[in-house]
Amino acid sequence: MAEKAIAATQEEENLFEAAIRTHARMVYRIAHSVLGDAAEAEDVTQEVFLRTLRQKNISRIQDQKAWLARVAWRLAVERNRKTRPTALAGEADQVPSRELAADEILWQQERAAFLEQLIEALPDPLRHPLVLSTLEELSPREVAAVLDISEAAVRSRAFRARQILRERLTAWMERRR
């Protein structure tokens, strides 16, 4: 009986290690998509597996990928609420001065930075479906499961987010001309 129990524990540890090796990168990317910071994303990645180890046997999780993705997203959002400044929307409306874009390279950098600000400034219900949809590890169905909304809602929100970004970027470019 004891030997069976030890074997089961060993099997559980092997499963857990396999889950880490398979899904750690996806967990990191989800955390990074929410937090935008490498160190924070790695902290969240470690926290995800630590919590999973404490709370649940990995062998009992039917869909490990979906489970881990959801935990990662929740932890990242929770951490983001604590650390992220709330005035990003205002920052996104600020137009960088034309004097900074002296040549094409600078112009590209400026545009990329502005776009990043725009994405960060999106409201969470639009930003999360948009950013998670870009992760190749997650299908639309899995994104919907993570966010606890329907697939149709994921598509419509991502579409709406892109539309807003397009409009704001167009307006910014017109102002620069």
Added chain:
Amino acid sequence: MREHQEIDQWLDESLSRYADAEPRPGLESRVLARLAAEQPAPRTISWWALAFGTAALAGLLLLWLRPAFQPVPAPGMRWTAELPPVPLSLQHTTSPTAAVRSERPRGIRVALAQQGAEAKRECFPSPSPLSEQEKMLARFVENFPRKAALVAQTQTELYQQDQKEMAGPWPAREND
């Protein structure tokens, strides 16, 4: 239209930064190391404790049940149906144990006696086959019953005479 395509392309480029975010090399190893460091005492220890506990419990149970087991005679061993009669002179009728025994309730003594009789009955006849000497004796009794009876009577008389001599006063030593 061309501007529209450009804007979409820029958007995709910006979003791809989220998708292509790469952790520092060795993320999996760092996660495993952290888990190993923060994991409480390994579960195997508790399983070992469980195993030892179970073994100890089984041992105690065996010790508790052991008196209930009936001894099984070895193949070569014989049970004696009766002990030879003890001479009256050697019996301690006034011993303290006898007094204590006589104070026991009669019902218990009867029950114990019945229990002993049953135990004896279970042991007789002998579970092992007769020895060669016993077989020879049985053949002798069967073939020469008179002689056997005579020998038995002589043996009994000799035994009784011995008993009488043992019970009587011992002769004084010549040196005394």
